[in-house]
Amino acid sequence: MAPKPVPPHDFADILVLPHFDAHVVRNATPPLQLKLDVMFRFRRNEFQQRYDVPTVVGNEDFAWTIQFFAPHNEPPKPAQGGQPAQPGRRFDNLPTVDPLTGVVTATTLGVYLYQIELKAANGDRLGSAVGRLQVHDRIVDWWFGNDSLTTALSPGLAHSQVSMYARFSDDNSGADLVGDITGHDYFPLTSGDPAKVAVDPRGRVRGLAVTTAPVTVSGQAPGKVNTLPVRVVDYAKARQDLRPLHIRDLAQAQQLCNLAFVAEGFTDTAVDKELFDSLATQTSVALFTDKPRQEPYAELGNSFNAFKVFAPSQQQTITCGFQVTDNNAVLGNNGNPIPFPGRVPGGVAGDFNLEQLVQIVGLPKQGETRTPQQLRDLWARQGLRGYSPNNVRGDALVNAWRNHVSDGFLQASDTLFGLYLGSRWADGSSVPTSGEPAAPVPSPLVDEPGQVLSQFIARLYDFYKQRPQREMTLDPRRHPPELYATKDLTNPGNSVIAYLAGLQYVHPPNHPIGQNWVPHDGELRRSRGLVAIVAYDEFLGGTCFNNGTLTGETVSSAQAIRFTNPDPSRPELMRRVPPAPPTPDRPLGIVNADHFINKVAHELGHSFNLGDEYEDFGSTADPGVALDRRDPEADNLSRIGFLQVPGPQRLINPDLVKWLALPRMRMSSRLLTIALQDDAPPHNITVTVPKGEMPQWVRAWNEKIPVSLLGFVVTPTRRQLPLRLAAADLRFLPNTTIVAPPDENAGTFVLANPTGALYPFFEAGSVVYVPVADANGQPVTVTDPRVAAFLRQTRTPLNSTRDLTRPDQGVQTPVPVPQFAPPLDAYRVVGIYEGGNGWSRGFYRPAGACKMRNQEDADDKRGSFCFVCKWLIVNHVDPSRHAAVDKKYYPR
Numbered sequence: 001m002a003p004k005p006v007p008p009h010d011f012a013d014i015l016v017l018p019h020f021d022a023h024v025v026r027n028a029t030p031p032l033q034l035k036l037d038v039m040f041r042f043r044r045n046e047f048q049q050r051y052d053v054p055t056v057v058g059n060e061d062f063a064w065t066i067q068f069f070a071p072h073n074e075p076p077k078p079a080q081g082g083q084p085a086q087p088g089r090r091f092d093n094l095p096t097v098d099p100l101t102g103v104v105t106a107t108t109l110g111v112y113l114y115q116i117e118l119k120a121a122n123g124d125r126l127g128s129a130v131g132r133l134q135v136h137d138r139i140v141d142w143w144f145g146n147d148s149l150t151t152a153l154s155p156g157l158a159h160s161q162v163s164m165y166a167r168f169s170d171d172n173s174g175a176d177l178v179g180d181i182t183g184h185d186y187f188p189l190t191s192g193d194p195a196k197v198a199v200d201p202r203g204r205v206r207g208l209a210v211t212t213a214p215v216t217v218s219g220q221a222p223g224k225v226n227t228l229p230v231r232v233v234d235y236a237k238a239r240q241d242l243r244p245l246h247i248r249d250l251a252q253a254q255q256l257c258n259l260a261f262v263a264e265g266f267t268d269t270a271v272d273k274e275l276f277d278s279l280a281t282q283t284s285v286a287l288f289t290d291k292p293r294q295e296p297y298a299e300l301g302n303s304f305n306a307f308k309v310f311a312p313s314q315q316q317t318i319t320c321g322f323q324v325t326d327n328n329a330v331l332g333n334n335g336n337p338i339p340f341p342g343r344v345p346g347g348v349a350g351d352f353n354l355e356q357l358v359q360i361v362g363l364p365k366q367g368e369t370r371t372p373q374q375l376r377d378l379w380a381r382q383g384l385r386g387y388s389p390n391n392v393r394g395d396a397l398v399n400a401w402r403n404h405v406s407d408g409f410l411q412a413s414d415t416l417f418g419l420y421l422g423s424r425w426a427d428g429s430s431v432p433t434s435g436e437p438a439a440p441v442p443s444p445l446v447d448e449p450g451q452v453l454s455q456f457i458a459r460l461y462d463f464y465k466q467r468p469q470r471e472m473t474l475d476p477r478r479h480p481p482e483l484y485a486t487k488d489l490t491n492p493g494n495s496v497i498a499y500l501a502g503l504q505y506v507h508p509p510n511h512p513i514g515q516n517w518v519p520h521d522g523e524l525r526r527s528r529g530l531v532a533i534v535a536y537d538e539f540l541g542g543t544c545f546n547n548g549t550l551t552g553e554t555v556s557s558a559q560a561i562r563f564t565n566p567d568p569s570r571p572e573l574m575r576r577v578p579p580a581p582p583t584p585d586r587p588l589g590i591v592n593a594d595h596f597i598n599k600v601a602h603e604l605g606h607s608f609n610l611g612d613e614y615e616d617f618g619s620t621a622d623p624g625v626a627l628d629r630r631d632p633e634a635d636n637l638s639r640i641g642f643l644q645v646p647g648p649q650r651l652i653n654p655d656l657v658k659w660l661a662l663p664r665m666r667m668s669s670r671l672l673t674i675a676l677q678d679d680a681p682p683h684n685i686t687v688t689v690p691k692g693e694m695p696q697w698v699r700a701w702n703e704k705i706p707v708s709l710l711g712f713v714v715t716p717t718r719r720q721l722p723l724r725l726a727a728a729d730l731r732f733l734p735n736t737t738i739v740a741p742p743d744e745n746a747g748t749f750v751l752a753n754p755t756g757a758l759y760p761f762f763e764a765g766s767v768v769y770v771p772v773a774d775a776n777g778q779p780v781t782v783t784d785p786r787v788a789a790f791l792r793q794t795r796t797p798l799n800s801t802r803d804l805t806r807p808d809q810g811v812q813t814p815v816p817v818p819q820f821a822p823p824l825d826a827y828r829v830v831g832i833y834e835g836g837n838g839w840s841r842g843f844y845r846p847a848g849a850c851k852m853r854n855q856e857d858a859d860d861k862r863g864s865f866c867f868v869c870k871w872l873i874v875n876h877v878d879p880s881r882h883a884a885v886d887k888k889y890y891p892r
Contacts, residue, residue, distance in 0.1 A: 004061045006120045007052075011489060012042035012127070014118055014433040015053065015481055017202060018183030019426035020131035020463070023166070024095070024106045025186070027138050029222065032186045036102040038064050038116055040126060041481060046521040049493040050482050056118060057102040062126075063119045067443040068094035068112045068133070069460055072174045072365045075381045076449050088447030095133060106135040109173035111365060113460040117440035127434035128441075130463045132425065134175040136168035142187060142221060143573065144228045145180075148214065148314050148414045150478075151197070151207045152495045153234040158204035159495065160418070161477040162189060162217065162228060165409050167572055174365030178408055178572045180426045182477070192216035197230050204480065207232035231314070233416070235495040239309075240504045242513055245284040246306035250511045257877055258516045258527040259284075259306040259604075260500070264552070265415045265536035268312035271581055276534060279555065279591055280308040283532075286597045293860040294601050296870045296877075296885055303878045307513065309503060315413045316578045317537045318554075319420035321427065322469050323406040324561045326571065330400040335560035337422065337469040338404055339363075341616075342559070348394035357401055359464050360386045364402050372398035383449055385458040408572035410563060417496050418478025419533065419552055421541045422469035427476055431462040468616075472541040472552040487545035490519050496550060500531065519549040524716050526877075529607025532600050538562075538579060538590045542599045544606030548717055551603035555591045557856075595856065598863060602855040605865065608873045609718040611637040613836040613845040613853035615807035622650075626842025631658065635721040635872050636852060637836055638844045651795035652844070654788065657832055658721040659846050659868045662782045663710070664772035664890065667700065668882040669693045672747070675709070675762035682756040684739060685709070687768050691747040693880060697768075701738040705770050707751060708779070709733040712765035714876055721872075731761045734771075734779070767879035772886065782830045782846075782867060782890075786820040797834040797844060804834070804841040811862050812848040828891035830867055867891060 016022075017037040025032045038056040056062040069090055076088040095106035106112075112133045118126045145163025152159040166181045183202040191197045191205075197215040198206040205217065214229035242260070249256060261280040266272040287294050288301040297304070325336045332345055339358040344351075352360070361379050370378070372395040379387050392398060412420075423430070431437050441459040444452045467473075473487045474494060483493040491497075503514030516527035529548045535541065538556035545552065562577040582589040606612075611634025617623075627641040636659065643652035654660060669689035676686045687709070689697070700707060711731030714720050724731040733751070742749035751768070753759075771779035781788070791798070798814035812833055813826045822829050827848030836843040836853070845853065847866035857863040865873070867890055874881050 009042040009044050012434045014127055014129040015039040015041055016131055020428040021425040022133050023179045023181055024104055024135045025139050034104045036097055053481055058100050061121050066097050066114050066116050068114045070112055071362055072111055090447045109135050109171045111175050127438045129433040130460055132463055136175055137171045138169040140167045142166040144226050146412045148229045150231045150233055150414055151205045153207040153210055153232050155208050157480055158200050158206035159480050160205050162203045163412055176366055187219045187221045189217055189219050205230055210234050236498040236502055238502045240506050240510050241309045242307040242503050242505045245308050246288045248302055248305055253513050257304045257530055259530040261308045262533050263311045264417050264419055264533050265313050265316050265318045267316055273310055276310055282593055283597050283600055293864045296874050299881050299885055300877045311416050313415040317413050317576050318415050318535050319412040319475055320410045321420050321424045322422040326406050327403055330403050335562055344397045344400045346396035351394050351397050352391045360384055362464050368402045383454045383457050385454055408574040410574045418475045419472055420475035421472055423467045429462045430465050430467045470541045472543045473545045490521055490547040521716050524714055542603050544603050548607055553599045555596050557592055557595045598855045602851050605852055608876055609635050610852050610869050613850055615835045615840045616838045618806040618840040620805050622842035623839055636869055640842045654791040660783045661723055662871050664780055664886050665769040665882040666772050667696045667770035668880050669768050670878055670880040671764055671766040673764050682753045684753050685751045686748055688748050694744045697742045697749050701742055706735045708769055708771055710767050711761045712763055730759050787817055787831050790817045798831045799833055807840045823891040825861055
């Protein structure tokens with residue numbers, strides 16, 4: 001039978017089971033055998049509820065190869081003292097894998113990196129994945145990484161994965177002494193009640209019936225049995241749990257924006273319930289009352305319903321994917337994330353931080369004792385891309401790196417929705433496994449310096465590039481690969497969406513509000529992404545994820561994880577310290593309410609397609625992601641690859657910057673229905689607006705004020721820009737007039753159609769408005785005409801002070817613009833500023849400060865949305881408020 005071609009698909013990646021950070025044990029009784037299973041996950045289109053995940057091993061439709069590399073072996077030696085150059089030993093005695101069975105054979109102890117290349121049977125390259133394999137002599141002990149586990153009722157699919165960890169023999173090989181053996185099938189798991197909970201060989205548990213008492217899952221090894229309580233929850237059932245916070249119209253909820261606050265990591269106690277209730281209430285009040293810092297949410301309050309739902313978890317806090325430091329000798333305190341993204345105490349200015357160094361040189365081997373200078377000399381010989389001794393000058397940095405290890409793993413938290421912070425090494429690199437970044441790199445035949453070796457090493461060391469620790473997403477050990485792939489996809493079949501879909505209002509007639517939060521990538525839903533999952537955790541975390549359909553926020557801003565070792569003789573057993581409960585002096589306990597409110601407002605900005613404007617990384621050259629020639633999806637960001645004028649200089653074309661064309665408005669109304677056109681030429685247009693707004697249009701008729709009509713064009717993922725202003729697009733009718741007295745009783749008036757064209761796209765949600773005009777009566781945009789002219793003349797951003805090599809989180813002011821007097825707060829001037837999307841260079845944003853950049857700024861103005869972001873949110877929710885927002889908040 002001829003091999004089948006890979007079906008057409010719009011997303012694909014590569015999975016490796018048991019995971020990307022596996023462990024081989026040479027000596028055990030009975031013998032322990034590791035099998036790798038490579039899987040090609042894909043979806044055929046964005047509406048698919050469940051991903052296809054065929055195995056590659058032994059599948060004639062695919063071909064795969066694996067190349068190993070021993071990073072801690074001796075690298076090449078240059079010619080020195082009359083001795084010839086010597087090749088390195090990093091390709092010596094490598095493990096092998098049987099491509100038909102996946103069985104791993106490894107005879108030499110140590111640490112290995114690998115690259116898997118995957119092809120279709122017809123030779124088409126499907127991508128590559130990188131991972132790590134550690135080889136040990138013996139397992140000394142093992143334990144479950146969960147104290148309890150919740151899984152979904154789903155007879156056909158195993159949702160949750162039991163985490164299992166091991167302590168290994170100290171072999172003096174550089175391999176870790178503790179490791180993640182989840183899914184290795186080394187110690188069989190059995191269910192105490194197979195009618196309710198089933199366990200597959202890889203340790204995923206399948207819920208067959210809802211449990212009232214937990215089912216015990218046991219794991220057995222020679223001389224030891226560990227047990228784990230497992231509960232089964234029906235996430236999809238109807239729940240009348242939505243309680244009111246800010247209600248405007250339940251019967252027409254589908255036409256409004258509905259916001260839900262949902263608990264995660266709060267237990268079923270009176271204290272936790274009261275705390276969640278208080279925080280949700282405070283946040284709702286802050287958003288929907290007249291607080292300039294959180295505008296335009298209050299201005300749009302009549303277009304929102306807000307609810308809270310208390311969903312209890314078995315444990316407090318959420319799971320940490322990353323390991324944390326347990327040796328405070330260098331960083332000054334325990335619990336710092338590995339790799340640590342901050343600066344090392346006593347470090348030299350201009351040096352890497354620990355996270356950057358780890359991404360370039362990898363993690364230290366167990367028992368590393370070499371001096372800082374010896375390590376610098378070693379790194380210089382290893383062919384590491386991006387390594388420079390000029391960025392590793394301080395001994396404090398190298399000493400911190402040498403001790404940047406942990407003796408254990410934090411226990412997972414058993415929360416209802418299974419969110420986690422950061423990621424595990426076992427979860428794989430943040431670099432995609434398909435597409436251009438994951439193009440497989442050829443392995444050299446020998447360990448000799450050269451471009452081929454350097455490129456191969458760079459691809460392998462992508463393993464050390466992990467997601468940011470503050471990123472909060474769905475844990476792949478709680479959400480199966482068939483239903484959850486990456487945070488950038490909608491993943492419509494996951495259990496959180498199923499839970500939201502079943503939510504109903506608490507009071508009769510129990511409106512099924514939850515359906516408003518079910519995403520659909522083929523149609524615009526007004527409540528898409530307006531879900532704030534409130535995580536009872538003090539570590540700083542927050543993300544808009546699931547392709548902008550969910551947000552998650554922790555309740556405080558700690559930079560380290562507090563943990564304990566219940567058994568001092570076993571430092572590998574690490575449990576998080578529960579949050580300190582509320583007291584009379586601190587009625588919210590660990591909760592930092594101001595921080596949380598600012599975080600929610602920021603993350604909801606993502607739900608309206610606003611991108612992050614802050615800077616995490618500096619660079620001496622524009623990063624590759626900034627060189628993409630496509631305009632970014634986010635409406636408030638652009639990049640040099642899209643804007644750059646051809647030529648050697650870094651000049652940009654302002655006319656391509658999408659937000660510069662946004663019109664200012666001094667009167668505005670939202671169309672309630674699609675505009676109607678006369679059948680007979682010139683096809684005049686009748687619009688319907690709220691009756692309470694009719695007096696301004698009577699005035700416009702009486703005074704013959706020019707009026708414009710702008711179509712509502714928002715994609716299902718909420719993208720609005722660029723505006724469709726070209727005449728051929730038939731979505732914009734400028735500078736027309738009202739041709740007859742408005743009908744105040746009907747809420748309608750008729751606009752002249754000077755073009756005579758048919759306009760089929762002025763749908764409900766479009767805006768009819770009177771533009772703000774300059775002294776000559778010409779409509780103006782959000783960018784002052786003098787600023788716009790200056791940008792066209794200079795073709796450079798407005799930043800007055802700029803070191804593109806270093807990230808700048810501060811407020812930035814514009815350079816002087818001829819004949820233009822900036823407002824008192826000059827950073828509010830709308831234009832083009834460089835720095836955003838996490839980078840110091842190559843990305844551009846609209847203003848010098850914004851909530852999408854400076855959300856934690858102590859000053860309310862600097863911590864609020866810039867005018868462009870306000871405009872975009874208003875235009876999506878209720879464009880009738882454009883004029884009011886312009887009057888109150890346009891920079892003057």
